[in-house]
Amino acid sequence: MSPTINRRTVLKLGLAATAGAAPRPAAAGESRAAKAARPASRDHVGVLVDTTLCIGCRKCEEACNRRNQLPRTAESFSDRDVLRSFRRPTETAFTVVNQFPGSPSADQAGLPRTFCKVQCMHCLYPSCVSACIVGALVKSADGAVVYNPTICIGCRYCQIACPFEIPAYEFHVALAPRVRKCEFCASRVNGTGADPACAASCPTEALVFGRRADLLAMAKDRLTKRPDRYLNHIYGETEVGGTSWLYLAGRPVREIGLLDLPDTPPPQLTEAIQHGIFRYGIIPTAFYGLLGGIMWYNHRKHPGDGPRAPEEPGTASTPASKGGER
Numbered sequence: 158m159s160p161t162i163n164r165r166t167v168l169k170l171g172l173a174a175t176a177g178a179a180p181r182p183a184a185a186g187e188s189r190a191a192k193a194a195r196p197a198s199r200d201h202v203g204v205l206v207d208t209t210l211c212i213g214c215r216k217c218e219e220a221c222n223r224r225n226q227l228p229r230t231a232e233s234f235s236d237r238d239v240l241r242s243f244r245r246p247t248e249t250a251f252t253v254v255n256q257f258p259g260s261p262s263a264d265q266a267g268l269p270r271t272f273c274k275v276q277c278m279h280c281l282y283p284s285c286v287s288a289c290i291v292g293a294l295v296k297s298a299d300g301a302v303v304y305n306p307t308i309c310i311g312c313r314y315c316q317i318a319c320p321f322e323i324p325a326y327e328f329h330v331a332l333a334p335r336v337r338k339c340e341f342c343a344s345r346v347n348g349t350g351a352d353p354a355c356a357a358s359c360p361t362e363a364l365v366f367g368r369r370a371d372l373l374a375m376a377k378d379r380l381t382k383r384p385d386r387y388l389n390h391i392y393g394e395t396e397v398g399g400t401s402w403l404y405l406a407g408r409p410v411r412e413i414g415l416l417d418l419p420d421t422p423p424p425q426l427t428e429a430i431q432h433g434i435f436r437y438g439i440i441p442t443a444f445y446g447l448l449g450g451i452m453w454y455n456h457r458k459h460p461g462d463g464p465r466a467p468e469e470p471g472t473a474s475t476p477a478s479k480g481g482e483r
């Protein structure tokens with residue numbers, strides 16, 4: 158397989174450039190990453206996604222589409238043929254459900270296939286927030302990561318920084334294109350907090366909305382009571398420092414499209430790049446050049462920043478594993 162340039166690569170290269178060409182940034186004052194991070198607050202909410210209960214009905218996609226007044230889709234939300242292709246969230250679909258065929262481990266657990274919903278994870282240490290140089294993305298007191306289009310300058314650092322490859326961009330919009338992603342159905346205008354339409358619409362309670370701490374307790378209780386049903390792993394409890402959305406699964410998360418990520422929060426990485434950019438004049442030239450190259454490469458490869466090309470019908474591909482390139 159030929160080597161690819163991607164978001165992780167740019168972060169690695171950017172950090173290397175920062176580390177190699179400039180001293181470490183000053184530690185004085187509260188960092189953007191520290192401001193972005195509000196881990197383990199009792200006020201933080203989340204959603205527990207139990208993939209063993211998901212039936213792939215796409216009601217959550219439909220509810221998301223309506224709540225966010227997104228464009229009508231070409232196919233009906235009751236059309237399950239779309240599950241035959243692997244999809245990613247886009248600027249017109251903030252959440253998607255993918256179907257994964259069975260594997261030996263899944264068959265052993267009596268799960269011939271698995272459905273898995275994806276959206277913004279509302280990270281406890283959101284790298285999109287720390288990467289945003291104008292503060293257009295902020296983490297709310299309840300944990301929702303929300304966006305202010307009126308101050309966004311369209312730099313798309315957030316896209317590069319997100320370890321889950323979530324923020325999408327309105328390339329097709331000539332005037333004032335926006336970054337689009339799940340905002341936990343929080344309303345910045347009305348000042349309301351997370352109120353996920355998807356969870357409210359789920360007929361099987363595969364999505365449970367609540368305080369993150371309570372959801373963690375619920376997930377641990379399920380793991381204790383049904384070791385035959387679940388793998389002993391709560392995805393999002395510790396990945397990239399923890400996320401507001403938590404997942405239970407009956408098979409390895411790599412098999413159902415969830416990225417195998419380290420526990421270290423990435424905002425420190427993005428912040429190191431930002432410090433380097435603004436403190437040392439030589440870095441912007443190199444970094445922006447590199448950034449432009451990545452954008453050109455990715456745009457040429459994926460016009461419109463849409464979902465990746467599917468592989469074989471009915472065999473949704475799983476992204477790279479821990480440490481792998483995306």
Ligand code: SF4
Pocket residue numbers: 217220221222224225251252276338339340341342352353354355356
């Ligand atoms: S919380 Fe709201 S915006 Fe996010 S996936 Fe659910 S319905 Fe969509």
Ligand code: SF4
Pocket residue numbers: 276277278279280283284285286302318319320321322323324338
């Ligand atoms: S998943 Fe990506 S877009 Fe969502 S909060 Fe985390 S870093 Fe930001």
Ligand code: SF4
Pocket residue numbers: 210211212213214215216217218254272274358359360361362363364
């Ligand atoms: S509404 Fe619930 S059961 Fe249906 S696809 Fe979404 S998460 Fe799965």
